[in-house]
Amino acid sequence: MVDTAPARPFADPLPRRRAVRPPRIWAPRAPIPRGWRLGLIAASVLVPVTVWVIVSATGRVPEEFLPSPAAVWQAGLDMARSGTLAADTWASVQRILIGFGLSVLVSVPLGLLMGGFSAGQALCEPVVGLLRYLPASAFIPLLTIWLGIGEPSKVMLLFIGTVFFNTLMIADAVRQVPRAQIDVSYTLGARRGEVLRKVVVLHALPGMIDAVRVNAAAAWNFVVVAELINSEEGLGYRIARSQRFLASDRIFAILVVIALIGLAIDVLLRLLRDRVGRWV
Template sequence: MAIPLLAWIGLSASGAISESFLPSPQAVWSAGLEMARSGDLLRDLSATAQRVLLGFGLAVLVSVPLGIVMGSFRAGAALFEPVIGLLRYLPASAFIPLLIIWLGLGEPSKVALLFVGTVFFNTLMTADVVRIVPRSLLDVSYTLGASRGEVLRKVVVPHSLPGIIDAIRVNAAAAFNFVVVAELVNSTEGLGYRIVRAQRFLQTDRIFAVLIVIGLAGVTLDVALRLLRSRVGRWAA
């Protein structure tokens, strides 16, 4: 953390690089402060957070049950795996034009991009986590009188939960990528939009400030998921 920060301070203080390419930390700080005071930053941040929550949230809601079905039942894997295995290699950004034609320029196409960008990976990763539940654990559960549904609910899901949260953590980072991409295209608010706007006026200090905010928001989400993971997965530690 400290080394790149010091390098930045040193480099901008030396005057070797023009202020409009590499703003000084002080300039970035005051640009950030100014945006925060005007209320823009908070509005952008909440717009972005809402998109992540909605788009990635939907992806989690769909991918976790789907992944559990794929990981637990051979028929489920046979049905979905080939399609999802192929779809995940299509770059989500390439869907933007199509999504705009289908859903228009507004919110739905942005949420859809986040969804498309994360749902396939999260499904496959969930299925992999479910597949590593030991056979012997399932067998013993059947001998204790559990039905298929009870084994799924009382054995497969709790055993997989820490791994599922790990998958969500990895894909949350991807969700952050896609939300900014979505906002670069056509929007009136959001952190990505703020970057495009600042670029138009060559306000590199603002771009830097927004990048830092995006980074901090991502780290916050990651820390929250890590805490959840260590609470849920205490037994595995």
């Protein structure tokens, strides 16, 4: 006997409701007024700082564990006056410029190869996808054996820690280029090199900058680890040295410096991405 009962829908139909528009500030992906935006940005900074001031002022947490903002400010001034803060900051920035710079130089062409060509994806993506799961800190013993305890091992740790993720993210940005644009370019008589330079690279460039922006934060994480390897200067080295003497105010001051430098890099790369992305 054939069952002629109507099939049950996958989901019950929605009840009829009067159309209600959510407040603009909470509507998904909706723009918000400039005043609200600035207020929320200020609150995101002021609320944690206020909580920090209140907690430190109560005295419930010992000063060695949570110094007051005033103590952190004074520690930062002392390091700045002595010159150690500038020297340590420049040492860390140099290592990031070299190590992460090499990572970008390798990951951009490799990401273009993997994202723009099926053969490149089949050839490179399996090994890159495998290597990205290896923790960079696990390479420290090998790097000290191969390169010694000097600057090369620190730079290579930064390179290993960022190159694989950077490559995969750049490849994903390249894959977002619409196939229709590539086909139209060939139809209009463009050569393969011209399509790669004038269509693929230009369309994927904002996404590639975003990948660099995200992985620049990872570079700062790895530079602290790298500077634990027989360093004599650097922000990571200064954190480790301050820990030995329970100088938590100096540790907090260095963390604030790292956060401000990272914020400056992030803002600059965002501005560059927005300027570059105007034609996309």
